[in-house]
Amino acid sequence: TMAPIKVSATVAATPTTIWETCFAPMKWESWDPDLAEVKDVSGACEDGCKCVFAMKDGNDIPIELSNVKKNESVDFSGGGLGGLLKAEGKVLISAVDDATSKIDYSFELKGLLGSIVAVIKKKECVEGTEGGLANMVKLSEAAQKN
Numbered sequence: 001t002m003a004p005i006k007v008s009a010t011v012a013a014t015p016t017t018i019w020e021t022c023f024a025p026m027k028w029e030s031w032d033p034d035l036a037e038v039k040d041v042s043g044a045c046e047d048g049c050k051c052v053f054a055m056k057d058g059n060d061i062p063i064e065l066s067n068v069k070k071n072e073s074v075d076f077s078g079g080g081l082g083g084l085l086k087a088e089g090k091v092l093i094s095a096v097d098d099a100t101s102k103i104d105y106s107f108e109l110k111g112l113l114g115s116i117v118a119v120i121k122k123k124e125c126v127e128g129t130e131g132g133l134a135n136m137v138k139l140s141e142a143a144q145k146n
Contacts, residue, residue: 004088004108005129011101011137013144015071015093018101021143022136023074023091026051031135034128045074053078053087061087084113101140105133 063078079086109118
C-alpha cells in the first residue's frame, strides 16, 4: 500500500465558501484534474451519498461519501475490479481566522492493483492531488471575492 499523498494549503476564503464552491454542488470535476464528471449522484453531499467518478482515462469508479460534516470534512472511497483497486480521499477544512481557511487533502490508492498503480503512476497521483488542491484554492478564492 502506498502512503497517502498529503497536501495542504491556506485559502483566502471561508470554510462555507470552500464547501459551497467545491463540494456541495457535487461537481467535483470543477477541481479534480483527473475527473471528467461525477455522475449518477444519489443525493446531496452527505454521508452515504453514492456516485460514479467518470475518470478522464475512461474508467468509472463507484464512490461513496462518509465523514461528511458541512463546511468541515468529507471522505470519499470506492474502487473497482472486484476490490483490486481502491481509492480513498479525505478533505478537511478548518478556519484560520475570519477571512482565511486551511484545506488538508489526502489521497491514497489501495488494493492489490491499486498499490501497483500507485507505484507506476506515483508522479500522476501526486500531481493529481496537488492539482486538485490548487484548483480548490483558486475556485474558492474567486468565489469569495464575488
